[in-house]
Amino acid sequence: MRIYITAATIEEWMPSFLKIDALYTSESKRMKVVFHQGGVGMLANAVALARLVYEDKPDLIVQVGIAGCFDHAVPLGAVLAVKEEILGNTGVEEEGKWKDIFDLKLEKPGYPPFEKKRLPNHHLEKYNLLQLQEVTAITVNEVSTSAQRIQLLAKKYNPVLESMEGAALHYVCREMNIPFLQMRAVSNYIGERDKTKWAIGTAITNLNNSVMEYIHKLYEMG
Numbered sequence: 001m002r003i004y005i006t007a008a009t010i011e012e013w014m015p016s017f018l019k020i021d022a023l024y025t026s027e028s029k030r031m032k033v034v035f036h037q038g039g040v041g042m043l044a045n046a047v048a049l050a051r052l053v054y055e056d057k058p059d060l061i062v063q064v065g066i067a068g069c070f071d072h073a074v075p076l077g078a079v080l081a082v083k084e085e086i087l088g089n090t091g092v093e094e095e096g097k098w099k100d101i102f103d104l105k106l107e108k109p110g111y112p113p114f115e116k117k118r119l120p121n122h123h124l125e126k127y128n129l130l131q132l133q134e135v136t137a138i139t140v141n142e143v144s145t146s147a148q149r150i151q152l153l154a155k156k157y158n159p160v161l162e163s164m165e166g167a168a169l170h171y172v173c174r175e176m177n178i179p180f181l182q183m184r185a186v187s188n189y190i191g192e193r194d195k196t197k198w199a200i201g202t203a204i205t206n207l208n209n210s211v212m213e214y215i216h217k218l219y220e221m222g
Contacts, residue, residue: 003218004058005211006036008045008165012065015208020215031219038063038165041141045168053176060127060218061180063169064211066187066203067161068143070154074186076199079210081132082182084120085170086157088138098152113174119167123179129217130210132183135160139167150191162190183210 007013017035036052038045052058074080091100101107102117109117124134138159144150153159166182173180185207188198 001031001059001218002056003031003033003215004036004052004056004061005033005215006038006049006052006061006063006169007065008038008040009065010035010037012204013208013211015204016211016215019208019212033215034058038168041164042139042168043141045165046172049168049172050176053172053178058178061169061173061178062211062214063165063180063182064207065163065165065184066200066207067137067163067166067184068188068190069161069186070150070190071160072189074160076186076188077202077206079130079132079183079185079206080161081124081128081130081134082121082137082161082166082170082184083124083134084118084136085167085182086118086136086138086159087167088140088144088153088157088159088162089142093149093152096148096152098149098156100156113171119170119174121170121180121182123181127179127181129221130214132210137161137163137166137182137184139163139165144190145193147191161186183207183214185210 005013013035038048102109136159138157161184169180169182185203187200187203
């Protein structure tokens with residue numbers, strides 16, 4: 001089984017890369033783990049993942065990373081699994097309302113790879129081995145900071161997480177029929193720009209601990 005651990009930046013998976021047992025990175029009959037950098041943002045990530053799928057044909061892609069959180073009931077550092085992705089800023093804001101490509105009739109709500117305007121992950125039942133809380137996420141090219149935009153997105157989509165790459169994973173893997181999992185650790189709450197209140201270090205530590213545990217569980221499955 002060929003497992004690819006991918007993130008926008010190498011810092012997000014480097015602790016796992018440095019610790020991982022040679023058993024998982026060597027060419028073994030049971031499992032091989034490869035670490036991959038996808039780049040920041042939907043565009044870079046989509047190209048990198050499409051190339052990865054085309055050239056290497058992985059059995060499973062696990063995208064990991066930190067994320068902002070809309071829900072203050074979720075503690076900083078929590079590691080979550082994304083059950084569905086939404087394009088969070090592909091559209092237009094007019095008259096105080098946010099209209100996405102489906103509202104604008106530029107895309108059909110059920111046209112592949114979309115289902116009801118969203119990009120769900122139907123592989124979670126098999127691959128959410130850590131039984132992480134499964135949440136809705138949005139992907140944006142510009143991190144949400146304005147109170148008005150945050151309110152619009154929260155009201156329209158009711159997301160828990162926000163990242164800049166998640167939808168690329170869901171879109172590419174659904175289009176190319178590759179099993180996938182998106183695992184995110186909460187580093188900050190959406191709109192909070194005082195980075196002294198962020199928990200990036202804790203989020204990366206918890207994320208990588210989960211990655212290691214996940215890899216071990218995969219190996220045990222055979």
